[in-house]
Amino acid sequence: MPPELHLRxxxxxxxxxxxxxxxxxxxxxxxxxxxxxxxxxxxGVVGAAVHELAELSAxxxxxxxxxxDADAHVSAVLVRLRDALDQQ
Numbered sequence: 001m002p003p004e005l006h007l008r009x010x011x012x013x014x015x016x017x018x019x020x021x022x023x024x025x026x027x028x029x030x031x032x033x034x035x036x037x038x039x040x041x042x043x044g045v046v047g048a049a050v051h052e053l054a055e056l057s058a059x060x061x062x063x064x065x066x067x068x069d070a071d072a073h074v075s076a077v078l079v080r081l082r083d084a085l086d087q088q
Contacts, residue, residue, distance in 0.1 A: 009068045012060050012061070012067060013061065016056075016057045016061045017057075019053045019056045019057035020054075022053050023049075023050045023054055026046050027050060030042060
């Protein structure tokens with residue numbers, strides 16, 4: 001399939017991994033919060049951010065899967081079209 005038609009699901013997977021990594025880093029940063037910080041408030045903010053990152057990661061993975069399916073479908077259509085044109 002021509003590269004300009006490829007949806008690049010591999011890049012979506014990379015972004016999903018990045019979002020997951022950021023969520024893990026936020027959790028780790030919260031565990032290492034210095035004394036004196038309002039940890040309870042910080043937990044709420046970090047928890048919300050982690051939740052959003054998890055949702056983003058899931059959406060990116062779903063988009064990557066849909067991209068793979070779409071790439072496969074377009075590729076199959078192009079093969080059928082090429083074969084039909086070759087028969088003419």
